[in-house]
Amino acid sequence: MPVNLTINGKAVQARAGQSVLEAARASGVHIPTLCHHADLSPVGACRLCVVEVEKMRGLVAACTLPVSEGMVVQTHTPKVIDERKFILEMLLTDHPNDCMTCQADGGCELQDAVYEYQVKWSEHKGKRHSYPIDGDPNPFIFTNFNKCILCTRCVRACAEIQGRNVWGVANRGFNDKIVAGADVTMLEAGCESCGACAAYCPTGALLDKPSRGKGREYQMKKVTTTCTYCGVGCQFDLNVRNGQVIKVTSNRNAAVNGMALCVKGRYGHEFIHHKDRLTKPLIKKDGTFVEATWDEALNLIAEKLGGCKGDQFAFLASAKATNEENYIFQKFTRTVMRTNSVDHCARL
Amino acid sequence: MTNNIADIDNCKTMLIIGSNTTEQHPVIGTRIRRAVRNGAKLIVADPRAIDVANMATLYIRQRPGTDIALLNGLAQIILQEGLEDKEFIAQRTEGFDAWLKVVETYTPARVSEITGIAVDDLFTAARLYAGNKPSAIFYAMGITQHTTGHNNVLAIANLALLTGNLGKPGAGVNPLRGQNNVQGSCDVGALPNYFTGYQRVIDDAAREKFQKAWGVELSPKVGLTVGEMIKGANAGQVRAMWIVGENVAMSDPDSHHVVAAMNKLDFLVVQELFMTETAELADVVLPAASFAEKDGTFTNTERRIQRVRKAIEPIGDCRVDWEIVCDVARRMVSSSKFQVSGSEPETMEPETWNYDSAEEIMNEIASLTPQYGGVTYARIDAKGLQWPIPNKEHPGTPILHTQQFTRGKGMFSAVEHQEPAESPDAAFPFTLTTGRILQHYHTGAMTRRVAGLEQLAPEERVELNPDDAAQMNVGDGEWLRVSSRRGEVQARAWVTDRVGRGVVFMTFHYAEALTNALTNTAVDPIAKIPELKVCAVKVEKLERETQESMFVMVGGK
Numbered sequence: 001m002p003v004n005l006t007i008n009g010k011a012v013q014a015r016a017g018q019s020v021l022e023a024a025r026a027s028g029v030h031i032p033t034l035c036h037h038a039d040l041s042p043v044g045a046c047r048l049c050v051v052e053v054e055k056m057r058g059l060v061a062a063c064t065l066p067v068s069e070g071m072v073v074q075t076h077t078p079k080v081i082d083e084r085k086f087i088l089e090m091l092l093t094d095h096p097n098d099c100m101t102c103q104a105d106g107g108c109e110l111q112d113a114v115y116e117y118q119v120k121w122s123e124h125k126g127k128r129h130s131y132p133i134d135g136d137p138n139p140f141i142f143t144n145f146n147k148c149i150l151c152t153r154c155v156r157a158c159a160e161i162q163g164r165n166v167w168g169v170a171n172r173g174f175n176d177k178i179v180a181g182a183d184v185t186m187l188e189a190g191c192e193s194c195g196a197c198a199a200y201c202p203t204g205a206l207l208d209k210p211s212r213g214k215g216r217e218y219q220m221k222k223v224t225t226t227c228t229y230c231g232v233g234c235q236f237d238l239n240v241r242n243g244q245v246i247k248v249t250s251n252r253n254a255a256v257n258g259m260a261l262c263v264k265g266r267y268g269h270e271f272i273h274h275k276d277r278l279t280k281p282l283i284k285k286d287g288t289f290v291e292a293t294w295d296e297a298l299n300l301i302a303e304k305l306g307g308c309k310g311d312q313f314a315f316l317a318s319a320k321a322t323n324e325e326n327y328i329f330q331k332f333t334r335t336v337m338r339t340n341s342v343d344h345c346a347r348l
Numbered sequence: 349m350t351n352n353i354a355d356i357d358n359c360k361t362m363l364i365i366g367s368n369t370t371e372q373h374p375v376i377g378t379r380i381r382r383a384v385r386n387g388a389k390l391i392v393a394d395p396r397a398i399d400v401a402n403m404a405t406l407y408i409r410q411r412p413g414t415d416i417a418l419l420n421g422l423a424q425i426i427l428q429e430g431l432e433d434k435e436f437i438a439q440r441t442e443g444f445d446a447w448l449k450v451v452e453t454y455t456p457a458r459v460s461e462i463t464g465i466a467v468d469d470l471f472t473a474a475r476l477y478a479g480n481k482p483s484a485i486f487y488a489m490g491i492t493q494h495t496t497g498h499n500n501v502l503a504i505a506n507l508a509l510l511t512g513n514l515g516k517p518g519a520g521v522n523p524l525r526g527q528n529n530v531q532g533s534c535d536v537g538a539l540p541n542y543f544t545g546y547q548r549v550i551d552d553a554a555r556e557k558f559q560k561a562w563g564v565e566l567s568p569k570v571g572l573t574v575g576e577m578i579k580g581a582n583a584g585q586v587r588a589m590w591i592v593g594e595n596v597a598m599s600d601p602d603s604h605h606v607v608a609a610m611n612k613l614d615f616l617v618v619q620e621l622f623m624t625e626t627a628e629l630a631d632v633v634l635p636a637a638s639f640a641e642k643d644g645t646f647t648n649t650e651r652r653i654q655r656v657r658k659a660i661e662p663i664g665d666c667r668v669d670w671e672i673v674c675d676v677a678r679r680m681v682s683s684s685k686f687q688v689s690g691s692e693p694e695t696m697e698p699e700t701w702n703y704d705s706a707e708e709i710m711n712e713i714a715s716l717t718p719q720y721g722g723v724t725y726a727r728i729d730a731k732g733l734q735w736p737i738p739n740k741e742h743p744g745t746p747i748l749h750t751q752q753f754t755r756g757k758g759m760f761s762a763v764e765h766q767e768p769a770e771s772p773d774a775a776f777p778f779t780l781t782t783g784r785i786l787q788h789y790h791t792g793a794m795t796r797r798v799a800g801l802e803q804l805a806p807e808e809r810v811e812l813n814p815d816d817a818a819q820m821n822v823g824d825g826e827w828l829r830v831s832s833r834r835g836e837v838q839a840r841a842w843v844t845d846r847v848g849r850g851v852v853f854m855t856f857h858y859a860e861a862l863t864n865a866l867t868n869t870a871v872d873p874i875a876k877i878p879e880l881k882v883c884a885v886k887v888e889k890l891e892r893e894t895q896e897s898m899f900v901m902v903g904g905k
Contacts, residue, residue, distance in 0.1 A: 139799070139800030139801075139803045139804060140800050160382070160385075161378065161382075162378050162381075163377075163378050163381025163382055163384075163385060164381075187804075192370075192374070192786060193787075193800075193804065194374070194378075209800075210799075210800060221659075223657050223658070223659035224655075224657060225639065225640070225655070225656050225657045225659065226528070226639075226645075226646045226648075226654045226655065226656050227528060228528050228638070228639040228794070229528055229789050229794075230372060230373055230374075230526060230527070230528060230789075231373065231524060231525035231526055231527055231528060231529075231530055231531060231648055231649035232353070232373050232374070232375045232376050232524075232648060232649060233528070233646065233647075233648025233649065233650070233652055233654055233732075234375050235654060238640055238659040238660075240659050240660055243660050243661065244660070245640050245659060245660060253730070253731075255652065255654070255730075255731040255732055256353055256354075256375070256648065256650070256652065257375045260375050260378055261375065262374030262375055262786070263374075263786060263787060263801070263804075264374075264786075264787070264789060264795060264801070265374075265375075267798065267800055267801070268789070268794065268795055268798050268801060269640070269798075270797060270798040270799065270800075271621070271622075271638070271793075271794040271795070271797040271798060272638050272640050272641075272660075272663075273663070274622075274797045276622050276623070276797060277621060277622065277635070277663050277664065277666070278620060278621060278622060278623060278627075278633060278634075278635035278636075278664075278666070279635050279663055279664020279665055279666060280635060280664065280665050281632065281633070281634050281635060281665070282632065282633040283631070283632050284630065284631050284632070284633075289633065292632075294665065294667070294675075297632050297634060298672070298675055298676050298679060299679065300632060301590075301617055301632055301676050302676055302679040302680045302683070304588060304614075304615040304631075305588060305590075305615070305676070305680065306680055308587050308588035308614070308615065310567075311567075311569070311571075311572075311585070311586075312585065312586060312587040312588065313586070313587070313588050313589070313590075314571070314572055314577040314580070314581075314586050314588075314589050314590075315589070315590050315591075315592075316574060316577065316589060316590070316591040316592065316594050316596065317533060317538035317592055318533070318538075318592040318593030318594055318669075319526075319527035319528070319529050319530035319532075319533045320527060320528065320529065320593040320594075320639075321529065321533070321592060321593055321669050321670075322529065322532070322642065322643075322644025322645055322646060322656055322669075322670075322706065323529065323532040323533075323535065323536045323644060323645045323646070323647060323653070323710065323713065324536075324644045324645065324670055324706040324709035324710055324713070325592075325644065325668075325669040325670040325673075326529070326532065326533045326536045326537070326538040327536040327537065327538075327544065327709055327712070327713050328669075328670040328673050328674060328703075328709060329538055329592065329669075329670075329673060330536070330537040330538050330539075330543075330544075331562065332673050332674075332676070332677050333571075334543075334558075334562075334566055334567070335562050335563075335564045335566070335677075335696060336677050336680050336681060336696070338564075338567060339567055339569075339571055340540050340541070340549050340566075340567050340569060340570055340571030341540055341571035341572040341577060341586070342537075342538055342539070342540060342571060343538065343539060343540050343571070343572065343573050343574045343577065344530070344533045344534075344538045344539075344574070344594065345527065345530070345574065345594050345599060346530050346533065346534055346539070347492075347493075347573070347574065347575075347875065347876060347877040347878065348526075348574070348599050348600065348878075348880070
């Protein structure tokens, strides 16, 4: 049963069970959010999505408010805008003024909201948090909880996407903080280093550690591809800058995995530019490898294999190579080498 | 997989047997965890209490190599309790009566004795799987890497047929393929008995089709599997090999035997990213491009064909694998210099090997492969497609066998328990079972060159049961010598009740602790898969200086 409501004077039809936020976004109305993410359960923590609803008292968080028949919603009244500015000002009173050097710059949802509402950072005289920077030994996930806005997206991503429940919220009031397990290291709390928490973090509180300082969001060329490790077939974006793969980021449109990745998929790409990469053909002469040109190497192969056709030759193809490559390997073996002895590691 | 990955959300019961899913297929693992979180029941049957067992409704620990007894035993209880799907059996299957005669002998008492699983647990598992449907089975190499691997899979299929858990959402028999493109490599014919799309090389019509497409006469003789290539090399029958992106010196059973075989070859070409243990043995090593440096497609475990896209230029003078092989093919067919005197003249034109792009190759695959018939790069651009995709209009097939099976009716196959090729004895009293961990991949050529992964898992750890450790006076992190009839390895102990008494577990990630020096080359007679999950070993404490090492293992303690 569709539900009819009015948003900013315009008639909108929504699905029963949808939130006002979802209905508004579906109808093209932009409402800013921080704690909300479409993949995660709504919690209404940041209040940035507040709206005015006729016959409801005060301002209501749109992310946790289900649509109902005949509802009349205003998303950008002066009262709403003032409230959003106030929320952002409050967040900035305990947020470092660090956008100039922050790794999250350009990919920070807090920065976007502050820009949208033109809120100024001001020197705050009250208490500020001072957590250790990079205080967790996890090799892949960088923490700076001074930039945390307690949206709990990391907590929910770990629980709901990764199914691991590493993160939680400890204490109350100003002392609220995000902790791993009972305030231990992430690894001690059972972290699998999948990086989902960093992928869902809207600020620079949780970041990918190996790629820090190697370029910002807007400096990266993103190329969507499929992971080279296991058979699940996760897709992600390789982030490239100056011809170097800098990092992997989740691509929410990935057919199999959405935002989810494992530690190898998200962080296991350093081998691409490793100094050990073979970069020249090598021919063994008197027991040692000597660099050769492609012509030398391939002519030698053609000559040697020319004398070894039929069942005295075997080709070991690769489950790491593409379909197109494996097709060429078996075609070569069957047609040029005249044998069906082509196999790969399907059994290993 | 008969069913697609997203379909896990529809399962009411999941049986994981012989798959360390959360470590080896981590993102499928997270989907299974989410399903459990949403109320699905989970049974984990594994000789090791793997991480996902911690959240199982029921964890059962079978003795390694007793899966057929376990699966037959579950079927026997399902029948005893009247939980079978009579309608499905009548309409969609055959061979039930003959199968029944064998399965009836697997009484709970007998199965409990063979597997070591308590009778009550067998009943709980059978009632969950058959009573709380739809139910899906997930398995991997824990099922297949046995001398009974083929029959293990049949036993799984029997259980699914018996309960009608096939061809519908939330059900299915789901093998989880290990490598990123192992499914695709099989699909496009990198197998000694099949052309693309599982068209048999011994089938005259299939051969005729490929002869016409490729313009040369093709051998009607089935070729050699990996294991047979290695044996053939050792016997002097195979004289030259070309190996692409595989590190057989570490990944295959009985490493000493593999290295000896490679050394015996007259000529070995290895095409690789790194100077692997296998590349060291080559006559020519060719530098290959990594996945980030090329275009193409991978086919995942749910049969989804997805794009691989070039993000950077090949490093150094590296070249893309298919371009290298095409280049050699052109040289060989175009020059009489490379013809052996007396051999038949080449009939292929060098131009046959001029492909402009990976896309052009895929178009050729699609033209010759029924399952890939509808594949174009444009169609798979956004989300991929799941085969079979017989034509350009077909939307792909998320769930197989909804109307009928490939052979028509589903066949019950009577299979019997059989002990592994090598069982523990007085000289080698432990069972070694092998696998991988979350942080590393296969022989570590890639992952061991990632600093953070090395930091998380820098060295081999032998999983050893606390009671066995106490008896040997071995503490956590102390050194062990593990030996078999084929070799020996030194590594530290991880004292953990993940493994049962008498069982040790090791990975094959670490060249400095070469686990496959221990393993057995015995293979399944049909699938030719080696029994990497069971061999007999001796485990001794080794006096060697023990230093602190940071080692973090999922589910460790």
